[in-house]
Amino acid sequence: MSVDVQLRFDRQAITGFSRANREPDWFLEKRLAGFQAAAELPLPALEKMKIDKWNYNQFEPFQTCSPVSSVQELDEVVKAQIDLDNVRNLLVQKNASTQFYAVTDDLKQQGVIFAPLAVALEQHGELVKKYMLNVVPYDEHALTALHAAVINGGAFLYVPKNVEVSVPLQAVYEVAGDRALLCPHVIIVAEANSRVTYVDTFVSAEGKDMVTNSIVEVYVGSGAFVQVASVRSLSADVHDYSFRRATVDRDGKVEWILGEMNDGNTVANNTTLLKGTASTAETKTVAVGTGVQRQNLTSQVFHFGTYSESNILSKAVMTEEAFCILNGITKIEKGATKANGEQAENILMLSEKARGDANPILLIDEDDVKAGHAASVGRVSEESIYYLMSRGISREQAERLIILGFLDPVVAEIPIEEVKKKLRQALERKLG
Amino acid sequence: MTAIPHLQIKNLYARIEGKEIIKGLSLEVKGGEVHAIMGPNGTGKSTLASTLMGHPKYEVTGGEVIFNGENLLEMEVDERARAGLFLAMQYPAEISGITNSDFLRSAINARRGEGNEISLMKFIRELDKKMATLEMDESFAHRYLNEGFSGGEKKRNEILQMMMLEPKICILDEIDSGLDIDALKIVANGVNQMRSADRGFLIITHYQRLLNYIKPDFVHVMMQGRIVKSGGPELAERLEAEGYDWIKEELGIEDETVNANV
Numbered sequence: 001m002s003v004d005v006q007l008r009f010d011r012q013a014i015t016g017f018s019r020a021n022r023e024p025d026w027f028l029e030k031r032l033a034g035f036q037a038a039a040e041l042p043l044p045a046l047e048k049m050k051i052d053k054w055n056y057n058q059f060e061p062f063q064t065c066s067p068v069s070s071v072q073e074l075d076e077v078v079k080a081q082i083d084l085d086n087v088r089n090l091l092v093q094k095n096a097s098t099q100f101y102a103v104t105d106d107l108k109q110q111g112v113i114f115a116p117l118a119v120a121l122e123q124h125g126e127l128v129k130k131y132m133l134n135v136v137p138y139d140e141h142a143l144t145a146l147h148a149a150v151i152n153g154g155a156f157l158y159v160p161k162n163v164e165v166s167v168p169l170q171a172v173y174e175v176a177g178d179r180a181l182l183c184p185h186v187i188i189v190a191e192a193n194s195r196v197t198y199v200d201t202f203v204s205a206e207g208k209d210m211v212t213n214s215i216v217e218v219y220v221g222s223g224a225f226v227q228v229a230s231v232r233s234l235s236a237d238v239h240d241y242s243f244r245r246a247t248v249d250r251d252g253k254v255e256w257i258l259g260e261m262n263d264g265n266t267v268a269n270n271t272t273l274l275k276g277t278a279s280t281a282e283t284k285t286v287a288v289g290t291g292v293q294r295q296n297l298t299s300q301v302f303h304f305g306t307y308s309e310s311n312i313l314s315k316a317v318m319t320e321e322a323f324c325i326l327n328g329i330t331k332i333e334k335g336a337t338k339a340n341g342e343q344a345e346n347i348l349m350l351s352e353k354a355r356g357d358a359n360p361i362l363l364i365d366e367d368d369v370k371a372g373h374a375a376s377v378g379r380v381s382e383e384s385i386y387y388l389m390s391r392g393i394s395r396e397q398a399e400r401l402i403i404l405g406f407l408d409p410v411v412a413e414i415p416i417e418e419v420k421k422k423l424r425q426a427l428e429r430k431l432g
Numbered sequence: 433m434t435a436i437p438h439l440q441i442k443n444l445y446a447r448i449e450g451k452e453i454i455k456g457l458s459l460e461v462k463g464g465e466v467h468a469i470m471g472p473n474g475t476g477k478s479t480l481a482s483t484l485m486g487h488p489k490y491e492v493t494g495g496e497v498i499f500n501g502e503n504l505l506e507m508e509v510d511e512r513a514r515a516g517l518f519l520a521m522q523y524p525a526e527i528s529g530i531t532n533s534d535f536l537r538s539a540i541n542a543r544r545g546e547g548n549e550i551s552l553m554k555f556i557r558e559l560d561k562k563m564a565t566l567e568m569d570e571s572f573a574h575r576y577l578n579e580g581f582s583g584g585e586k587k588r589n590e591i592l593q594m595m596m597l598e599p600k601i602c603i604l605d606e607i608d609s610g611l612d613i614d615a616l617k618i619v620a621n622g623v624n625q626m627r628s629a630d631r632g633f634l635i636i637t638h639y640q641r642l643l644n645y646i647k648p649d650f651v652h653v654m655m656q657g658r659i660v661k662s663g664g665p666e667l668a669e670r671l672e673a674e675g676y677d678w679i680k681e682e683l684g685i686e687d688e689t690v691n692a693n694v
Contacts (some may be wrong), residue, residue: 382488387525390485391539391593392513401538405529405576 096152110164120156154184218246239378250276445494516600619643640672
């Protein structure tokens with residue numbers, strides 16, 4: 001990032017926001033270090049896609065708004081994501097403000113912390129410090145550094161040892177207004193043998209030149225199980241950058257379910273570090289490209305632990321002039337004997353001008369392992385359409401059934417009914 | 433409303449990838465009738481079936497097909513189906529991600545039209561009943577359409593669709609191939625249950641044995657892309673006993689396939 005780029009914020013703005021939120025000093029220092037590093041570090045190097053002309057730093061980072069007292073007062077785009085009659089554990093952030101936040105008593109009694117990041121920094125500062133920008137270092141590249149500088153919300157979720165949280169915890173993030181920024185930092189810590197599901201959705205309202213830059217850090221303790229589901233439905237006026245990373249201890253498991261339903265340009269990197277013996281990662285992604293949007297979606301898993309297992313399944317449907325790159329990277333490190341990594345990337349193209357690129361990559365430094373990959377880029381088969389039409393189904397509906405069918409192996413496996421519903425809604429919206 | 437279904441094929445010519453396969457074929461099928469088309473391999477039987485259904489690879493170059501007074505050849509594939517034409521295919525497509533039951537319900541509702549959709553309860557009842565007739569395991573309802581089905585399972589699934597969709601004219605394209613005798617009886621039983629005055633059948637086969645279980649009213653022999661001989665059930669029996677050579681001899685045909693120069 002060259003130094004002469006004019007930003008719409010400075011050290012004073014960052015310091016002011018930090019002070020206004022009574023953040024601990026160490027956190028402000030991290031922000032300022034990020035601000036400094038953002039000017040020096042390069043953008044992340046992406047496979048076959050240049051993003052230096054994209055908007056990633058032209059925003060006003062601290063646009064605030066008032067909290068609401070009832071979910072009924074939230075913006076319509078947010079309300080559409082919520083089961084309004086059954087609000088239990090919910091966090092809603094709009095731009096740089098937490099608008100709504102509710103946690104049930106029984107969750108608190110179990111010792112679970114589910115709080116807006118600002119609240120957690122104030123009340124559990126030392127605990128947050130241990131995990132903040134740890135598995136995703138702030139100085140990895142310009143976008144992580146920029147993120148650290150202007151974090152304007154997010155969540156801290158902590159589940160003590162042996163505690164199983166039976167209901168999904170939900171967050172909704174909204175970006176709205178010209179040059180608005182949504183920059184949530186989410187930390188999920190699941191101590192040994194605990195279990196939790198976190199579901200978030202990203203939505204946008206009216207506005208031009210909006211940016212979202214989010215990081216999710218997940219710490220899965222031994223024998224713990226964490227599910228993270230994210231459905232992103234941001235408009236074409238939003239550039240979306242997301243970096244999600246999990247580290248998994250012995251016998252732990254992380255499951256990612258990602259619905260990339262944005263209408264705008266998107267960079268998403270989803271990484272799991274399988275540190276412990278017999279740790280497991282499942283990564284499922286569905287993406288739909290419309291208009292002229294560009295998507296660069298990377299799912300990667302690093303195997304360190306013996307007997308660690310991973311499975312990556314990515315499916316994308318490209319329409320109109322959309323372009324998508326699906327990268328799948330399975331890296332098995334030396335010493336990770338008996339590891340097993342599987343991956344598949346499939347792209348279905350629906351128009352002549354749509355483009356798709358599936359890149360399966362296996363990097364294996366150990367002999368005694370299993371690994372496999374499959375990739376395909378194809379079109380809807382005329383033979384299939386003919387078959388469905390021969391039963392009276394119109395061409396239009398036949399195509400639709402085939403597309404939904406193509407995505408179904410990912411969608412159907414979503415273990416949470418609510419997320420499945422949201423993803424299906426998003427699919428309906430994108431595929432029209 | 434209950435006009436007797438009527439399919440008239442008049443002097444039909446059709447080709448695939450520039451190659452003429454159907455060469456002047458005429459045939460009439462009415463409700464209540466079961467027609468069998470027999471003939472050796474390569475004589476154009478399956479091409480006839482695909483052409484009637486409107487497969488995009490087949491091009492009609494001459495003749496006409498009238499279905500219940502309408503020009504069938506001007507209709508899209510889905511319109512033909514909704515008008516009551518059904519083809520049980522020899523090699524049905526496998527489609528991932530769509531369950532058999534979702535597919536069937538979409539097909540039934542496409543036929544019934546918006547606002548007149550079949551109730552879920554009624555649909556399930558009908559499906560259960562018909563799957564029982566065809567001795568299909570319940571799990572088939574929830575499996576993806578034809579995906580991983582054996583040859584025999586696909587054939588049963590075609591007949592299941594036919595039974596659910598209740599078409600006016602049913603074309604069965606080598607529905608017996610790859611079926612053992614027990615499966616053949618089950619499939620034939622399904623077809624026989626469907627026989628009625630307001631439904632006609634066109635059964636394509638090159639084995640007589642299917643016709644032991646589904647008794648045809650008319651039997652036609654196809655060679656060189658057209659019907660060269662027609663008769664009653666006794667014709668099928670003679671073909672079973674004596675093969676096709678006597679017909680070739682009678683008509684002076686040396687090569688019965690469509691490759692032959694006529």
